[in-house]
Amino acid sequence: MPDIDHDLTVLAQRLRKIVGEEGVHESEPLSEHTTFEIGGPAALYVMPDDPEEVRDCLAVCREADVPVFVLGAGSNLLVSDDGFDGVVIALAHDLMDVSLDGREMTCQAGVSLKEASEMACEMALSGLEFACGIPGTVGGACYMNAGAYGGCMADVLKEVRVIRADGTFATLGVDELDLGYRHSRIADEGMVVVSATFALAKGSRGDIRDKMDELTAQREEKQPLELPSAGSTFKRPEGYFAGKLISDAGLKGYRVGGAAVSSKHAGFVVNVGGATCADVKALIAHVQDTVEEQFGVRLEPEVRFLG
């Protein structure tokens, strides 16, 4: 039988050679790195500084045949209570560079959408207003083709720089990304985004700010931002709204342990205190079954599962 502890120690040493002593944590609780505040430990949690370090960490893990998960802000993620027996490569700590070239803005994967949209506003560049309240990173948003209020990443992206599954860098134009509703080729082919370039339009700083303020006010009014969650739990089924179906099924406020269907917005499952992954999964299954029984529509989770 392989000695897993020994193998992990060796792997941790190899990863530390790439990212430095401080850049690798063992048994890191993922509840501290997800907006749901749920999830057991990652065997190894690695924080690379730049795209080359990301590539080298991926290569070492591939060689060791250890499962890898690339983490952004953890805002669309439900992690198992048992954690993840592999390596989490966390990009929201250090891949934070932003550069401007005329109307094009390039952000490394760890930059938050909030920062990216604030920066664009500051420079009087329009296009990222829709993204100001999405609590993810640029990398996670490309992977998910995140969107809100009629806009999505596909509308503003020019190109992304990725590490492909074979470990090589590539720059892919937006038309090569097969971006659809919460879908991308990045996800299909297991690519890792290291940076993204947005093609923005010249605008008025005041108008951009007004739009961002308006969208923020709408979110604050409609969404349970005061409680931990992963945003909309389910994808929008064609021809329906998940929140309305759940509300019409009488499930607003329905609870399993510490997880509840938000009474403010039925499309959100929230952590009302001490929720486990098992609670959320049981709640999701109950919502899916009840909605299907009543309306014949099977809701599909938008939230990604890990572990």
Ligand SMILES: Cc1cc2nc3c(=O)[nH]c(=O)nc-3n(C[C@H](O)[C@H](O)[C@H](O)COP(=O)(O)OP(=O)(O)OC[C@H]3O[C@@H](n4cnc5c(N)ncnc54)[C@H](O)[C@@H]3O)c2cc1C
């Ligand atoms: C309160 C709230 C409101 C939200 N509102 C919206 C909304 O309006 N619209 C919307 O679309 N989403 C929304 N979300 C969901 C979430 O913010 C988005 O899906 C976001 O794009 C996820 O980004 P992340 O960095 O948090 O990714 P994570 O949750 O860390 O990861 C999500 C997936 O992306 C992958 N990933 C992350 N970074 C990379 C990378 N660099 N390269 C390759 N893969 C990567 C991960 O492996 C994982 O599979 C909301 C969430 C919350 C909590």
